[in-house]
Amino acid sequence: MHNEKTIKNHIYDAAEKATPDVNRNIKADPRFKQAQKPSPFRKSPSLRVATTIFVVAIAFIVLLTNIERPIDAYSTVYVEINPLIEMDFDENDDLIAVRAHYSGDQLEHQMRKHKGTTYIESIELLIDYAIEAELLDENNPAILIDVDSKDLNKRDAMQGMIASRVPDFVAERVQGGYMIRGNQQNPSDEESARANAMNMGVMRYRLIQQLVEKTGEDAQTYADTPVDRLREKLEAQNIPVNIPSMTDRPGPPHSNGDNDKDDRDDDNDDHTPGPPDGIPGPGGRTP
Amino acid sequence: MDEKTLTHHVKALKKGNLSHFDAVYEATRVQVYYTALLVLKDESLAEDIMQETYLKMLESLPSYRPKQKFVAWLTTIARNLSINAYNRRKRELYLEDEKVEGLFGGxxxxxxxxxxxxxxxxxxxxxxxxxxxxxxxxxxxxxxxxxxxxxxxxxxxxxxxxxxxxxxxxxxxxxx
CATH class of the missing domain: 1.10.10.10 (Winged helix-like DNA-binding domain superfamily/Winged helix DNA-binding domain)
Incomplete structure (x- = not known):
């Protein structure tokens, strides 16, 4: 009886016997003798340890130099285009950090490449990226911007510069594009939590709150409403919207009793300058 | 020879201790020879390649990583050398207008x-x-x-x- 195992053993034995022995020939070859010589590149254990330490040290240095150390922001620009983008600037107005909230990861990633640009350049770049991402277009033409700074004079200057440059920039690129001054200043914890719960930034939440207070509707109704539509609804309710105009060019901004929502918000009186005189409605913006 | 013992001999050989060569050779010679023979179908040529494989193995041993199975690594060397030899031979035979015989046939x-x-x-x-x-x-x-x-x-x-x-x-x- 020849089972598989027996046959396999038989074949293997025959194959083994038929295998030639070349051991002597191999040892007679000069290359065999050479294999015994240690390679000049073969490292001693101590050299290996030294190399390892050196490599680890280099890696550590490279890692340290690449770690982004948190730099204290001197000013922050808040841009609400649903998502909300926060851009930090140093004392020289150079972009040092970007944070996106509410699904703005792509914009954050794109803007991080532009560290070192000024706040106006940064806002303009962000607007271009937002247009590219179809976050800003003729159906969604409004951009909500606010500034905060350690230095109140600096903040006023930045607000003035933004008001003079950004509206035209948006209007040139987006049909009916315009800018609204947002109010990001000093949100209470409760306000921040509510805005967060509605998956939006404080500036947008405050616009909705103004509308809800007047209409008595549920704030959630407007959770997905674009800023432009919110502006329309606010105006329909005779609630003024803070839109910079031609009269709002650099120079100290000043208060207007009718339009200054900060006048209604006592918490913000100390920090937020009032909007300029004679702020026109959306009809006054560049089409 | 079991895998562990072979690994021990290979490690020693890698360190340049040629006294372990015989053990490695005995444990692998059948696989090396038949790998070459299956490609070349020529016993004397397979024998040459077998010799060449071990010399090449000694030369390349510093780059061998123990995570890889040694026999698989060695037979890959044998197979590559055999394919090269086969291609060289095919060109020669083409010129001489001869025919390659089958396994154990010629x-x-x-x-x-x-x-x-x-x-x-x-x-x-x-x-x-x-x-x-x-x-x-x-x-x-x-x-x-x-x-x-x-x-x-x-x-x-x-x-x-x-x-x-x-x-x-x-x-x-x-x-x-």
Whole structure:
């Protein structure tokens, strides 16, 4: 009886016997003798340890130099285009950090490449990226911007510069594009939590709150409403919207009793300058 | 020789201790030779390649990583050297207008042991011999043989079973 195992053993034995022995020939070859010589590149254990330490040290240095150390922001620009983008600037107005909230990861990633640009350049770049991402277009033409700074004079200057440059920039690129001054200043914890719960930034939440207070509707109704539509609804309710105009060019901004929502918000009186005189409605913006 | 013992000898050899060469050679020579033979189908050429494989192995050993199976690494060297030799030979034979013989088929001066193996496998077709050598001698799985021969796994399994039947029948006849 020849089972598989027996046959396999038989074949293997025959194959083994038929295998030639070349051991002597191999040892007679000069290359065999050479294999015994240690390679000049073969490292001693101590050299290996030294190399390892050196490599680890280099890696550590490279890692340290690449770690982004948190730099204290001197000013922050808040841009609400649903998502909300926060851009930090140093004392020289150079972009040092970007944070996106509410699904703005792509914009954050794109803007991080532009560290070192000024706040106006940064806002303009962000607007271009937002247009590219179809976050800003003729159906969604409004951009909500606010500034905060350690230095109140600096903040006023930045607000003035933004008001003079950004509206035209948006209007040139987006049909009916315009800018609204947002109010990001000093949100209470409760306000921040509510805005967060509605998956939006404080500036947008405050616009909705103004509308809800007047209409008595549920704030959630407007959770997905674009800023432009919110502006329309606010105006329909005779609630003024803070839109910079031609009269709002650099120079100290000043208060207007009718339009200054900060006048209604006592918490913000100390920090937020009032909007300029004679702020026109959306009809006054560049089409 | 078990895997652990072979690994021990290979490590020592890698450190330049050539006294471990014999152990490594004995544990692997069958696999190396038949790897070359299956490609070249020429015993004397396979013998040359076998010698060359071990010399190349000693040269390349510093780059060998123990995570890789040593026999697989060594037979890869043998296979690559054999393919190169086969291509060189094919060009020469083309010029001489000769024909490559099958496995154990063309050796006028085959040794007694080779003759015995050739007789043992004589009832098999060349493909069946290939499958039997790969599986029984080289210890390869049917799946790997199917990949090497670029044939479906089912075909390889069928060829192997068919070859076993033939060998059983032949063994029965020999006994009778």
């Amino acid at each position: 050796q006028q001066d085959a040794s007694e042991n080779t003759y015995y193996l050739a007789q043992l496998l004589a009832v098999l077709s060349d493909d069946e011999k290939h499958v039997i050598i790969e599986h029984v001698v080289l210890g390869k799985k049917h799946k790997d043989i199917a990949t090497t021969l670029q044939k479906p796994l089912g075909t390889i399994t069928w060829m192997y079973q068919n070859a076993l039947k033939k060998l059983r029948r032949k063994a029965g006849e020999d006994d009778a």
